[in-house]
Amino acid sequence: xxxxxxxxxxxxxxxxxxxxxxxxxxxxxxxxxxxxxxxxxxxxxxxxxxxxxxxxxxxxxxxxxxxxxxxxxxxxxxxxxxxxxxxxxxxxxxxxxxxxxxxxxxxxxxxxxxxxxxxxxxxxxxxxxxxxxxxxxxxxxxxxxxxxxxxxxxxxxxxxxxxxxxxxxxxxxxxxxxxxxxxxxxxxxxxxxxxxxxxxxxxxxxxxxxxxxxxxxxxxxxxxxxx
Numbered sequence: 001x002x003x004x005x006x007x008x009x010x011x012x013x014x015x016x017x018x019x020x021x022x023x024x025x026x027x028x029x030x031x032x033x034x035x036x037x038x039x040x041x042x043x044x045x046x047x048x049x050x051x052x053x054x055x056x057x058x059x060x061x062x063x064x065x066x067x068x069x070x071x072x073x074x075x076x077x078x079x080x081x082x083x084x085x086x087x088x089x090x091x092x093x094x095x096x097x098x099x100x101x102x103x104x105x106x107x108x109x110x111x112x113x114x115x116x117x118x119x120x121x122x123x124x125x126x127x128x129x130x131x132x133x134x135x136x137x138x139x140x141x142x143x144x145x146x147x148x149x150x151x152x153x154x155x156x157x158x159x160x161x162x163x164x165x166x167x168x169x170x171x172x173x174x175x176x177x178x179x180x181x182x183x184x185x186x187x188x189x190x191x192x193x194x195x196x197x198x199x200x201x202x203x204x205x206x207x208x209x210x211x212x213x214x215x216x217x218x219x220x221x222x223x224x225x226x227x
Contacts, residue, residue, distance in 0.1 A: 054173035062117035074116035
């Protein structure tokens, strides 16, 4: 039986496909580079930009501090004497507290004078320090709703609750409740973007038109349309 001419040609071409791909792969692997890939130095990122630690350390619920080697709570002192004029003139305690919080210019605006281990809402309801976000929301409603949605502040843990618990930082873990702008809460600078093969190294981080084949093609198309 003789082979048909068409089948014989097809078989010959089939035998050439494998070696052709092998030669092409070898040329791509060991041949000269098609283009020069820019070698850019690695971007340096401040540790402050990627840390997940709170900006402030809160002192518990109720707040507890060490005085003369003993743990003291607010009520340990404040239950011994009534809260006088606010702010107290010539006071010697809490000298480090500087109250710069808008119209909240008195301690009793937030602290429960009947139990200084707790906070107080405008309604007179006493709440614990662990519920401080409910106190903040009385004046900062829109910001509180953003915090609830996870777009204000920072959420640690997991975005997917099925994989783990998301943990939201409370207001006072970032803001000083007496001076919310200290430390300054200005937005951090964005992290540097990735270096693509189309971009050269320029101080202003703008791509070089002559190094971008896509931009050159678009410019040529625009020129042809204008002609």
